[in-house]
Amino acid sequence: MDATQNSTPFEKGAWKAVFNRCYQPQKKLFHRVIALALTTAGVEASFTLITKEVFDEIADKGADAQLLGYGLVFFTALAVLVICIRSFIRLTGKLSMTLMYELRKESFEHLQSLSFSFYDNNAVGWLVSRITSDTARIARIVAWGTLDLFWGIPMILAIFIVLFVLDARMALIVLALFPLLAGVAWVFNQKILNSSRELRKTNSRLTAVYNEGIAGIQTSKILVREQQNLKEFKVDTDKMYGLSMHNLLLTSAFFPFVNVFVSLAVGIALWLGGVDVLAGVLTLGTLVAFMNYARTLMDPMLEVSETLANLQRTTACVERVMGLLVVEPTIKDSDAVVELMKRAYESDHQTLDGLENDIRDIEFKDIQFSYKPDEPVLSDFNLKVPAGSTVALVGPTGSGKSTVVSLLCRFYEPNQGQVLVNGVDYRDRSLLWLQSNLGIVLQTPFLFTGTIRSNIRYGKLDATDAEIEAAAKAVNVHDIIMGMEHGYETQVQEGGTNLSTGQKQLISFARAIIHDPQILVMDEATSSVDTQTEARLQKSLATVLKGRTSFIIAHRLSTIRNADVIVVIEDGRLIEQGSHSELLEKKGHYFELYQKQFKNELEETLLKEGEI
Numbered sequence: 001m002d003a004t005q006n007s008t009p010f011e012k013g014a015w016k017a018v019f020n021r022c023y024q025p026q027k028k029l030f031h032r033v034i035a036l037a038l039t040t041a042g043v044e045a046s047f048t049l050i051t052k053e054v055f056d057e058i059a060d061k062g063a064d065a066q067l068l069g070y071g072l073v074f075f076t077a078l079a080v081l082v083i084c085i086r087s088f089i090r091l092t093g094k095l096s097m098t099l100m101y102e103l104r105k106e107s108f109e110h111l112q113s114l115s116f117s118f119y120d121n122n123a124v125g126w127l128v129s130r131i132t133s134d135t136a137r138i139a140r141i142v143a144w145g146t147l148d149l150f151w152g153i154p155m156i157l158a159i160f161i162v163l164f165v166l167d168a169r170m171a172l173i174v175l176a177l178f179p180l181l182a183g184v185a186w187v188f189n190q191k192i193l194n195s196s197r198e199l200r201k202t203n204s205r206l207t208a209v210y211n212e213g214i215a216g217i218q219t220s221k222i223l224v225r226e227q228q229n230l231k232e233f234k235v236d237t238d239k240m241y242g243l244s245m246h247n248l249l250l251t252s253a254f255f256p257f258v259n260v261f262v263s264l265a266v267g268i269a270l271w272l273g274g275v276d277v278l279a280g281v282l283t284l285g286t287l288v289a290f291m292n293y294a295r296t297l298m299d300p301m302l303e304v305s306e307t308l309a310n311l312q313r314t315t316a317c318v319e320r321v322m323g324l325l326v327v328e329p330t331i332k333d334s335d336a337v338v339e340l341m342k343r344a345y346e347s348d349h350q351t352l353d354g355l356e357n358d359i360r361d362i363e364f365k366d367i368q369f370s371y372k373p374d375e376p377v378l379s380d381f382n383l384k385v386p387a388g389s390t391v392a393l394v395g396p397t398g399s400g401k402s403t404v405v406s407l408l409c410r411f412y413e414p415n416q417g418q419v420l421v422n423g424v425d426y427r428d429r430s431l432l433w434l435q436s437n438l439g440i441v442l443q444t445p446f447l448f449t450g451t452i453r454s455n456i457r458y459g460k461l462d463a464t465d466a467e468i469e470a471a472a473k474a475v476n477v478h479d480i481i482m483g484m485e486h487g488y489e490t491q492v493q494e495g496g497t498n499l500s501t502g503q504k505q506l507i508s509f510a511r512a513i514i515h516d517p518q519i520l521v522m523d524e525a526t527s528s529v530d531t532q533t534e535a536r537l538q539k540s541l542a543t544v545l546k547g548r549t550s551f552i553i554a555h556r557l558s559t560i561r562n563a564d565v566i567v568v569i570e571d572g573r574l575i576e577q578g579s580h581s582e583l584l585e586k587k588g589h590y591f592e593l594y595q596k597q598f599k600n601e602l603e604e605t606l607l608k609e610g611e612i
């Protein structure tokens with residue numbers, strides 16, 4: 001199942017699912033919040049009854065009225081109320097934060113397990129919103145909504161019952177007004193709901209404009225787009241302002257309306273009750289109780305209707321987050337492999353799946369692959385590589401070179417055909433075994449926030465400092481790191497903005513080889529590094545590639561020339577394969593490519609080497 005921006009697979013039962021997920025691990029906390037909500041409702045409702053008794057006592061006994069007992073009960077109830085309020089604020093806050101943490105952790109862990117194809121369909125910004133704002137909203141509404149509903153509904157019921165017990169006729173008259181109030185409140189809520197929805201949409205657009213404006217500031221400046229950006233930004237901010245004002249007007253009209261309405265109910269109670277008190281059929285205490293309850297009833301009613309509206313407003317968030325959590329990774333270990341891994345674990349086998357660890361050869365056999373149906377990217381792709389060889393993948397842009405290495409790394413799996421490791425389909429081996437034997441250097445190096453040391457350690461979490469330095473030395477970046485003020489402890493800023501692309505590239509190279517992978521995948525990316533870094537990379541390459549099976553998307557002639565096998569790909573097909581001299585001799589596609597693309601580079605190199 002796929003959770004894309006445009007569709008959520010969880011249309012029904014999303015609330016039930018999210019509530020179960022939240023409730024099960026936090027049962028105790030939920031029960032405590034519910035107990036506090038019920039106690040608070042009971043205590044609050046009892047105040048009016050105490051007042052009634054005081055009035056009746058005074059009306060009955062005049063100056064002889066005994067009020068001390070009532071005072072004590074009143075203060076005890078007050079003390080209990082204060083303790084309840086303090087406790088529910090603390091516990092509901094704790095519940096809300098715990099739920100948010102758990103939902104975020106679960107979503108994040110789940111996202112990490114998903115396959116690349118999932119990320120092809122879901123933008124990063126959209127996913128970040130799900131993990132941050134949606135989870136926070138859900139946690140808040142689940143925790144505080146539980147409190148409000150378990151306080152509000154029992155309170156409303158208790159007041160209804162007391163009013164009927166006190167005087168059924170008056171209770172009916174006062175309560176007859178409430179369906180009207182509920183109707184008007186519903187209309188207001190719908191209007192506020194619609195305008196809030198529109199407001200949120202505009203806000204998302206505005207955030208996107210902000211993001212683009214800031215992230216793409218350099219491009220905007222170069223293209224002199226600032227004025228246009230400002231114009232677009234103004235349209236959205238004006239709309240946001242208008243919608244916010246509309247929302248404010250609705251809300252500000254709603255509360256005075258509610259107040260007028262409640263006062264009307266209280267006035268009717270006063271009028272009818274007053275006549276009855278004068279006629280001696282109603283006690284003064286009961287009249288006061290009626291007026292108080294009619295007023296008090298408003299709070300739980302408003303709270304419950306607000307909570308229900310919030311639940312409705314949050315349904316879309318719940319569907320999105322739950323939709324995300326039910327997406328299954330498309331690439332995972334089969335049941336048979338899981339069984340193999342279980343047996344290997346029990347027998348303490350050296351590899352995760354109990355099969356041989358040393359890679360002897362890798363073969364792409366009759367591979368057909370497409371990212372989207374009916375748009376083939378690789379067709380009839382066949383290639384067998386003995387261990388220890390360096391394979392250079394060359395070909396025009398978009399020909400399928402990166403796709404070949406994505407399939408090798410099992411980021412995607414072939415639609416047809418097989419990738420065989422030692423003659424065994426890699427789907428019959430543990431995914432973790434394969435990926436822990438891979439070292440990857442991408443075209444655009446990515447470093448995490450943290451120190452340079454921790455970034456290299458990502459490649460082998462238990463690496464010692466000596467191993468980290470050895471890896472850095474192997475790729476010729478040790479002296480660059482030592483030249484920095486804080487050496488290996490230098491902090492890498494978000495996105496590695498305080499390092500040059502070349503430095504990032506070399507550090508990610510050290511990270512890729514620290515765990516001594518059997519297979520190394522490299523996107524050479526000469527375009528993004530300066531000549532000095534290129535020279536460093538070049539120097540280290542011979543040592544690093546030794547004894548490994550390497551797949552290099554090669555841009556540099558020197559790498560291509562030194563590769564054991566050059567594979568020429570065009571339109572997703574392997575059209576030529578051989579060593580540099582073999583392919584030149586053949587005077588085919590590689591020769592043509594060489595003439596067009598690499599000859600200038602070769603001449604420059606030869607000039608440098610003084611050969612001509």
Ligand SMILES: Nc1ncnc2c1ncn2[C@@H]1O[C@H](COP(=O)(O)OP(=O)(O)OP(=O)(O)O)[C@@H](O)[C@H]1O
Nearest residue numbers: 120371372377395396397398399400401402403404
């Ligand atoms: N994630 C993806 N989803 C859909 N199509 C993709 C995806 N990645 C690549 N493609 C398409 O597959 C084809 C091959 O792309 P690939 O990146 O493998 O080519 P390449 O030879 O590595 O190109 P370059 O040298 O420019 O990096 C291209 O048409 C590309 O648009």
